[in-house]
Amino acid sequence: MISITIIGSGNVAQHLINAISKCDTLELVQVFARNKDSVAHLAAQEKIISDASQFKDADLYIISVADDAIPSVAAMLPFQNKLVAHTSGSVAMADLSNENRKAVFYPLQTLSKNKDINFKEVPLCLEAENESDLELLKKVANAISDKVFEINSEQRKSLHVSAVFVSNFVNHLYHIGNEICNEHNVPFDILKPLIIETAHKIETLSPQDAQTGPAKRKDTTTINKHLALLSDENQKEIYKLLTKSIIDNGKKL
Amino acid sequence: MISITIIGSGNVAQHLINAISKCDTLELVQVFARNKDSVAHLAAQEKIISDASQFKDADLYIISVADDAIPSVAAMLPFQNKLVAHTSGSVAMADLSNENRKAVFYPLQTLSKNKDINFKEVPLCLEAENESDLELLKKVANAISDKVFEINSEQRKSLHVSAVFVSNFVNHLYHIGNEICNEHNVPFDILKPLIIETAHKIETLSPQDAQTGPAKRKDTTTINKHLALLSDENQKEIYKLLTKSIIDNGKKL
Numbered sequence: 022m023i024s025i026t027i028i029g030s031g032n033v034a035q036h037l038i039n040a041i042s043k044c045d046t047l048e049l050v051q052v053f054a055r056n057k058d059s060v061a062h063l064a065a066q067e068k069i070i071s072d073a074s075q076f077k078d079a080d081l082y083i084i085s086v087a088d089d090a091i092p093s094v095a096a097m098l099p100f101q102n103k104l105v106a107h108t109s110g111s112v113a114m115a116d117l118s119n120e121n122r123k124a125v126f127y128p129l130q131t132l133s134k135n136k137d138i139n140f141k142e143v144p145l146c147l148e149a150e151n152e153s154d155l156e157l158l159k160k161v162a163n164a165i166s167d168k169v170f171e172i173n174s175e176q177r178k179s180l181h182v183s184a185v186f187v188s189n190f191v192n193h194l195y196h197i198g199n200e201i202c203n204e205h206n207v208p209f210d211i212l213k214p215l216i217i218e219t220a221h222k223i224e225t226l227s228p229q230d231a232q233t234g235p236a237k238r239k240d241t242t243t244i245n246k247h248l249a250l251l252s253d254e255n256q257k258e259i260y261k262l263l264t265k266s267i268i269d270n271g272k273k274l
Numbered sequence: 275m276i277s278i279t280i281i282g283s284g285n286v287a288q289h290l291i292n293a294i295s296k297c298d299t300l301e302l303v304q305v306f307a308r309n310k311d312s313v314a315h316l317a318a319q320e321k322i323i324s325d326a327s328q329f330k331d332a333d334l335y336i337i338s339v340a341d342d343a344i345p346s347v348a349a350m351l352p353f354q355n356k357l358v359a360h361t362s363g364s365v366a367m368a369d370l371s372n373e374n375r376k377a378v379f380y381p382l383q384t385l386s387k388n389k390d391i392n393f394k395e396v397p398l399c400l401e402a403e404n405e406s407d408l409e410l411l412k413k414v415a416n417a418i419s420d421k422v423f424e425i426n427s428e429q430r431k432s433l434h435v436s437a438v439f440v441s442n443f444v445n446h447l448y449h450i451g452n453e454i455c456n457e458h459n460v461p462f463d464i465l466k467p468l469i470i471e472t473a474h475k476i477e478t479l480s481p482q483d484a485q486t487g488p489a490k491r492k493d494t495t496t497i498n499k500h501l502a503l504l505s506d507e508n509q510k511e512i513y514k515l516l517t518k519s520i521i522d523n524g525k526k527l
Contacts, residue, residue, distance in 0.1 A: 032486075089495055111488075111496045130468050131486055136475060144464045170464055179458035180465070182500045182513075187451035187465050188472040189487030190516045191444045196481035196523065198440035205432035211397045211423055212433070212440050213477060215383050219441040220473035222389060224466060228449035233285075233384055234442030235364075242342055243364045247435045255519055260435075262515055263443045266508055270449065 022048050023161055026076065028094060029085035030054035032132045033108050037085060038063045040140040040165040047164055050079040073099050081161060083108060083126055084117075092116050104154050110181030113174045114148050124149040124158055127177060128166075131188050140165050146172035146180065197256055204252070229270075236267035275301050276414055279329065281347060282338035283307035285385045286361050290338060291316045293393040293418040300417055303332040326352050334414060336361060336379055337370075345369050357407050363434030366427045367401050377402040377411055380430060381419075384441050393418050399425035399433065450509055457505070482523075489520035 025041055025048065027034050034052075038060065041047045049068065053076070054060050057069045070076070076099060085108040086094050095105060095118040105117055106124035117123040125148040132138060145162040147169065149155040155171070162169040172180065195216060202209040222231045235243040244264055251257045278294055278301065280287050287305075291313065294300045302321065306329070307313050310322045323329070329352060338361040339347050348358060348371040358370055359377035370376040378401040385391060398415040400422065402408035408424070415422040425433065448469060455462040475484045488496040497517055504510045 087491075088493065111499055129464055131472055131475065131484075133475065133479065133484065133486070136478065138471065142467050142471075144467055146464070168464075168467065170461075172460065172464075176458055176460045178499070178503055179454055180460050182503055183451035183454040183460075183462075183465055184468055185487055185489075185500060185513070186447045186454070186509075188468050189485070189489060189520070190512075191447050191469075191472055192476070192481055192484050192486075193489075193516055193520050193523075194439045194444050194447070195476050196485065197519075198436035199481050201432055201436040201439070205429055207425065207429045207433050207436075208423075209436075211382055211399070211421075211425075212436055214395050214397055214421065215437055215441050216444075216473050216476060218391065218395075219384055219444055220469050222384065222386065223445070223448050223469060225389065226386065228445055228452050231384075231386065232442070232445050232449065233386070234438055236438075236442060236446075238340075240341065246364055246431070247438060250431055250435055255522065256439075259443075259515060259519060260438070262512060263446055266450075266512060267442070267446050269508065270446070 022046060023081065023157065023164075024048045024050045024079045025081045025083060025161065026051045026053065026079040027083050027085060028053040028098075029083075030056060030059040031085060031087070032134050033128060034083075034085035035060065035063060035134060036128070036132045036138065036140065036143075037083060037108070044164045047161060050077055051075075073097055076100060080104065080157060081106065081124075082121075088112050092118075095121070104149075104157065106149075106158065110146075110177055110184060113178075114150070115174070122150055122154055124154055125174070125177065126158060126162070127172070129180060129184060131192075141167045144168040144170060146170050146177055148173055148177065194259075197259065200253075201251075201256070232267065234267070236264040237271065239268060239271070275299060276334065276410065276417075277301045277303045277332045278334045278336060278414065279304045279306065279332040280336050280338060281306040281351075282336075283309060283312040284338060284340070285387050286381060287336075287338035288313065288316060288387060289381070289385045289391065289393065289396075290336060290361070297417045300414060303330055304328075326350055329353060333357065333410060334359065334377075335374075341365050345371075348374070357402075357410065359402075359411065363399075363430055363437060366431075367403070368427070375403055375407055377407055378425075378427070378430065379411060379415070380425070382433060382437060384445075394420045397421040397423060399423050399430055401426055401430065447512075450512065453506075454504075454509070485520065487520070489517040490524065492521060492524070 105121040106126040127146040130143040358374040359379040380399040383396040
């Protein structure tokens, strides 16, 4: 039984609390949350603390708070030489406090409070200062996920940037598609099968091979029709830049 | 039994031939293809023609060729007053020849020759000049798909632009994510669950509500770290523009 305390109450913290609670080989010791109510539905009342003096002993402390709060939260922990991991894609392991053994436990997935997820499918990217801590992290990760990777801080940074492109920016393009539909009284639902298929295609094809559309075909007639239809300057600018990028990429081949 | 002839041999034509052939209530009369070999695996040899004088009678002729070839292909048809539909998202119905009854049969999906698809899930957007032709199109569409929509030429244009954003541009962002991973020796596979989940999220959440990430949080520290990590000017430009767009969108709320 590996004992774990979660520090934080946001999206990632809540999904971790859930995944750990469901697992026979892991024990949720405590949840540290400034606002106890935010996690009251996820853990027994006596396990939820908001006072740093109440921390009990645990094998692993996972800090899951906003990126810029990680150093200060790590620094306020009242204990020494414990294993402390953060869950951020963009914060270096070194930014944790020197008082404790540093590690990273980064779930590479888009986690929303109001959307359940099969945690077994969430890739977990692990890093630790020493081998025995890494082994413990692996045991925890393998207990809750089928996709566990050892990723160093440099690799994690590049993964996080990639994730912004393939998830945050992609979702924003969905939003723009939705706006264009609304403007022209077309139900956005018609586009959902296309959105799903576009994502699933790259499970078997490389994005390079999966590319279709007017930019890929250098079909300037259609491209110009599209630009004429767009009324929003920001949408036009995004259309032009991404079209140019697809065309330039075709030239590189 | 509704009889249909397909004119063309590209991705969309091939998927249509497949879907029609599988359907008991539809009859594939002929396939017109300049290069007969390209569809030899999909239809009996005697049904494949490449000479316009060999067209037989059919209830519906579907032109599925490159957008800019649609008007000339429609004009070369040697018959009059037949129902002729094209399959394009961006060509107006009016661009078909006045010699025949005009219609549109637009499958809104990304179709690749080397990837099977469940055609029942492909949204079909229909348009016709008169009610009885529209009824026939609906019968054909409902026989091969569960998602049939009546969409006029103006609406279809906006749907096509939206589709470019949510599919072609999205796939290009997958490509950029893949490039960043390759550059930093990280397996792109780690990102695939995130890509799939990002797409499935909008089945239950609006893209607006599903948005996460540093731009949404106006987390300039992370944004600047990401820009510093990107070595490619084109990637930087796309990062900046989409980040600005997400931030500006947040201000509109």
